[in-house]
Amino acid sequence: MQALILAGGKGTRLRPLTIHTPKPIVPIANRPFLLYQIDLLKQAGITDITLALSYQPGRIEEMLGNGQEFGVRLHYTVEPSPLGTAGAYKKAGEHLSETAIVLNGDTLTALDLADVVACHREKKAAATIVLVPVEDPTLYGVVETEQNGRVRGFREKPKHDEVSGNTINAGIYVLEPHILDLVPDDEPFSFEYQLFPALLERNEAFYAYVWHGYWLDIGTPARYLQASLDVLDGRLNGLRAAQSGAQVFRGDGELTRIDEVSIIDPSCTIRPGAEISRSVLGPNCLVEERARIEGSVLWGGSRIGHSSLVRNSVVGRSGIVGRNAVVENAILGDKSSLSDYTLV
Numbered sequence: 001m002q003a004l005i006l007a008g009g010k011g012t013r014l015r016p017l018t019i020h021t022p023k024p025i026v027p028i029a030n031r032p033f034l035l036y037q038i039d040l041l042k043q044a045g046i047t048d049i050t051l052a053l054s055y056q057p058g059r060i061e062e063m064l065g066n067g068q069e070f071g072v073r074l075h076y077t078v079e080p081s082p083l084g085t086a087g088a089y090k091k092a093g094e095h096l097s098e099t100a101i102v103l104n105g106d107t108l109t110a111l112d113l114a115d116v117v118a119c120h121r122e123k124k125a126a127a128t129i130v131l132v133p134v135e136d137p138t139l140y141g142v143v144e145t146e147q148n149g150r151v152r153g154f155r156e157k158p159k160h161d162e163v164s165g166n167t168i169n170a171g172i173y174v175l176e177p178h179i180l181d182l183v184p185d186d187e188p189f190s191f192e193y194q195l196f197p198a199l200l201e202r203n204e205a206f207y208a209y210v211w212h213g214y215w216l217d218i219g220t221p222a223r224y225l226q227a228s229l230d231v232l233d234g235r236l237n238g239l240r241a242a243q244s245g246a247q248v249f250r251g252d253g254e255l256t257r258i259d260e261v262s263i264i265d266p267s268c269t270i271r272p273g274a275e276i277s278r279s280v281l282g283p284n285c286l287v288e289e290r291a292r293i294e295g296s297v298l299w300g301g302s303r304i305g306h307s308s309l310v311r312n313s314v315v316g317r318s319g320i321v322g323r324n325a326v327v328e329n330a331i332l333g334d335k336s337s338l339s340d341y342t343l344v
């Protein structure tokens, strides 16, 4: 089996974090996001993976290379201008000669893909779509199904008065190769607005697989932070992310407290009296004396000044927070700089 990850969106809703870092490789618990999807595919025995890129493709290729380091074989396609979700699938056609798994490149999940494939085969489906229940379906593609799991309707981003249910498209599909023939070459085309409605119209064997476990689209700052904390909390299959550790300095009688769930890159420096709980610190961060970091994510090179508090926030790469500042429920873009005593 082969897989395609759709990773060409601009990530506009995740700004400012995606101004210098494309969404597919934003760090989640200090690992580029796509590695979680690669792990998911590997768990199902799928190692032949194509990444469909468009926005900042160089950065992504540079980070993941040919995939050998991660135990997979990666191919890349690059759309000079975005072809839409199904257009990207068509463009990757030369790498998809078998049954293929297609993933949106921004969903974090503990789904068992092998089970999805088994159901797809059992139903002899042409297409299988994974569904998840959510609270606000208007942000997603709403899918209606028959009792036997067959898809009956698909409506992308319905208005409140058009919502017909709360099970939505999780952005994970299993597709037989002939589905490629329904997509035109070299022109923008959408799974959500065009291909799925076409499958229904043609009466293709289009089935749903409902997943009740962990699933999250990381595409907004609030959800990005949520995803990071969920990994720390072990909500994703108990999977713990990257290596932890730091140079911790102890002052006279001043205890530095770092809880067990936090993930701290070993290159960080933590000064006496600092407290870190339920947080992620990327490479080369500096936390000064008596600063407190709670429920937050600091990207590489951030510096948090003496006695400052950072809570429930994200600090982008090389962000600087002066001393005695309070940063709560905030998203700071790369290289933000806050002077002493600032309240955000």
Ligand code: GDD
Binding pocket: 006, 007, 008, 009, 010, 052, 053, 054, 079, 082, 083, 084, 085, 088, 104, 105, 106, 107, 139, 140, 141, 142, 156, 168, 169, 170, 171, 192, 217, 219
């Ligand atoms: N290569 C390529 N080219 N990738 C694209 C393009 C494109 O033109 N447009 C979007 N993508 C990628 C994005 O990078 C992302 O990984 C994925 O396709 C989905 O795009 P989003 O922009 O994040 O869509 P969404 O979150 O609003 O809605 C989609 O995902 C929901 C689940 O999170 C839809 O598939 C919904 O139906 C679904 O419910």
Ligand code: MG
Binding pocket: 104, 106, 217, 218, 219
């Ligand atoms: Mg999305």
